[in-house]
Amino acid sequence: MSDPTGNLRHCFTPLAAYIVDTPEACMLACVCGKTSPVMMASHKDFSDAFWHERCTGARTLSQLSRIQCDPNDLERYFAQCKEFRLSSVAEPFWRNWPLTDPANFLTPEPLHHWYRKFWDHDVQWCKNALGTPELDFHYSVLHPIVGMRHFKDSIMALKQVTGRAQRDMQHFMVAVIGGAASREVVIAVCALMDFQYLAQAPRITSIIQDRIKATLAEFHNHKDKITDEGLQRGAERGSALDHWFIPKLELMQSVAPSISELGAPVQWSADTMEHAHIEVIKEPASTTNHQNYDTQICCYLDRVERCRLFKTATHLSALSDADNTHDQDLAAEDDGAEDGDMNMADDEDAMAILKDIWSSRRSVPDLFSIAERLRTALPGSVPQPVHTFSLGATALCINHQPSIKHISIDKAAELFDIPDLRGALADYLGHAHLPFSDLQVWYKVRLQQKSYHDSSSLEPVFTINACPPDRTWKYGHHNAAILQVDVRHEWPASGLTGHTVVDVCLIMCPVSPRGLRLVWDDRLLVYVRQFDMVPQQQADVDLATRLHVLKQATRASGEFLGDIFPLDQIKSYAHLVPHFGEATDNQFTSTNSFHSAQSFWLNSYFNKEFYYALSL
Incomplete structure (x- = not known):
């Protein structure tokens, strides 16, 4: 390898990790297939509930040295190797590689x-x-x-x-x-x-x-x-x-x-290697005539690489030409700018082009950055209400145009089958007489969270639906969510403490009467129906599944308990699974099970980030 001064150096690296499947691991460790490649355990010991002694490289080499037989005498050599459960490899590639041992470099996969x-x-x-x-x-x-x-x-x-x-x-x-x-x-x-x-x-x-x-x-x-x-x-x-x-x-x-x-x-x-196998083997092979695979695949990969390099060069060249063309204008505009600042700007432009060319085509949207740009925009330059905003570790985004621009409260209650909508709004505002009569309505909100272990890493975006009933969705297309009810506790660090599970039924914003602007005119609200936790044998979760059991909260009259909350109190998507039991209702479908089941599991396994929030 070349050192910082340009001199070539011999570099001897330890083998830290070798990512392979189980059969390949046995091959590298030089043991038979029914033997652990990292432990002194045969197939009869695989059910043991303890960690066996390590199968070190030194032990394997010691066993090989005890075989007094010419490896070319295959029949005798195989027979003697079988006594030690070895695969008959006479000279493992790692035998003289310092600091290299199969017991260490064969990692969990x-x-x-x-x-x-x-x-x-x-x-x-x-x-x-x-x-x-x-x-x-x-x-x-x-x-x-x-x-x-x-x-x-x-x-x-x-x-x-x-x-x-x-x-x-x-x-x-x-x-x-x-x-x-x-x-x-x-x-x-x-x-x-x-x-x-x-x-x-x-x-x-x-x-x-x-x-x-x-x-x-x-x-x-x-x-x-x-x-x-x-x-x-x-x-x-x-x-x-x-x-x-x-x-x-x-x-x-x-x-x-x-x-x-x-x-x-x-x-x-091995995800990376498996994906690379698709890109450098399977996809190129599909372009061949199924003859001379190696030659044609290498030719394909060579041409793809040349095209990518050419695209990179043309983009950078175009950037350079644009800078030269407008050099005098830039100098006039930035007469007092330092050369270092201009060079830094050029470098940032070049890096932006390279990032655009070489980055993954499936990049995760960054709702947090959008929310920050909208928050810091000049007053009056962003339409109200702001449609992308963040609070804590959660960012929310709704469409700029509502699904329903104007609808009366009573018609919305009828359309979404929410009889107590007007009463819930009155309870939330603390006024018996509502100062508005119309609403804007959205059918969905997109939600993104930061990673539980790394706040600089973003998770994929989830969609929370709140659609009215139609021919396909008899009871409406809703989704469950985690909603904050106590500002002293933040998701995901606090888990469910200070939070509740809700069914999001309606996403809305009050519309001020003509000629009058109310404080509620830019408030995004949600109507939700809450779920109660069902106690489980002196525990919060079912001891077998470790999942919370939920049922819909009801009033004394038996009606579902609905409330109004600000939209930004929604903190996470939640997935509910019907508590099937031994006998399952054959009338269940994917469009009615969420509304027809009597009780539910709060499925913490549907997403690893959600699992960590509830479990850690």
Whole structure:
């Protein structure tokens, strides 16, 4: 490598991490397939609830040195290697590589070790517990989330199950089986889900590390119920199995120890490599004539790179030409400007072009920046009310044009089926006689949050709908949200303390009478119906699923309890799943389950950031 002065230096780096799947890890560690690549454990030990002794490189090399046989005598050499459960590799590539040991560089790999294991085993247990038709029906009637996959037909009939599909299934599995599968099975599945969510946190403290160990131990304490009920079955014959020959299950024991040595496991996921495989292999291969793949793929990649470099050069050249053309004008306008300031501006323009060219095409919108620009704009230059604003860790955005520009309060109450709308507005304003009679109405609000672990990182945007009933949505298309009711507690640091779960039914802004401007003219309000938490055996959450159980709050008369709040008190999207129980109402659909169910799970697993807010 070249040093800062231009001299070439020999650099010898340690092998810190090698991101591979389980079979490849066994190959690199030079052990047989039914042996752990990092622990001294065979397939009969995979169900043990403790961390086995490490399979170090020194131990493997020592075992190889004890084999007194010519490696070219394959039959004898294979037989002697089998005694040590070795794969017959005579000279591992890492044997003389300083500071390099398979026990250290073979890191936990979330994509295959967790997501793939979830599909191969967890999903199959749940399918066998509920039955394929019932599990598919539960998924099909879930309330859809804009931007997330909705399994409207079947999850078990999917032809190609990608890592993304496996991740999407995880968001709902615990809530889907809660109350429908036996308690012990739900606890086991939930423990594994907690393990995966906690282990994927970008920042892991010693407390979270202890919780990762505890959740894995809890699974082992309850896993026998899965085999007792015959839910662990063979992939080919479908017969019940009474063993746990699952390599990925044993590899989970090494997750917590690896965190202390190598940091958060999420950085070692194979997602990047799998995506690169699509870009540099699959997509180029689709442009070939299916002959001489290597040559044609390399030619394709070379041309793509040349096009990108040419585009970069032309953009930078255009910027330079524009600067030269207007050089005199700029000098006249900025006669007193320092040269350093102008050079800095040029550099920023160049970096902006490079960022635009090379950045991902799927960049996350930044509602916080938009809100800040609107907040600091000159008075009178921004239409009121401001349609994008932020408060704390949440930014909200509604369309500039309302869905309904003018509608009377009574007609809005009829359209949205909110009989107590006028009374709720009067209670909120503290006046029996409302000073306005018309409203502006929006059908949705977009919400963005900052990452729980890193406030400089932004999360994807969620859409909260508040549409009136129509032919498709008999009861209206609504979504649930977390709403702040106590200003002393901030989301997400405080979790649900000082907050409540609500059904967002109407997004509105009062319209002042003609010729009169009221203080309410630029107030964005929401009409919501609140949910009550159902106490669970001396705990706030169900002890099996670790989810809150909710039911809609009602008045003494039995009517739903509705209230008016400022829109900016909404802090997060929330996903509710019907509490299905052992018998599911066949009348449920994805468009009515949110309004027809008697009780709900507050699904903390639908989003990792939401999970961290409620769990940490």
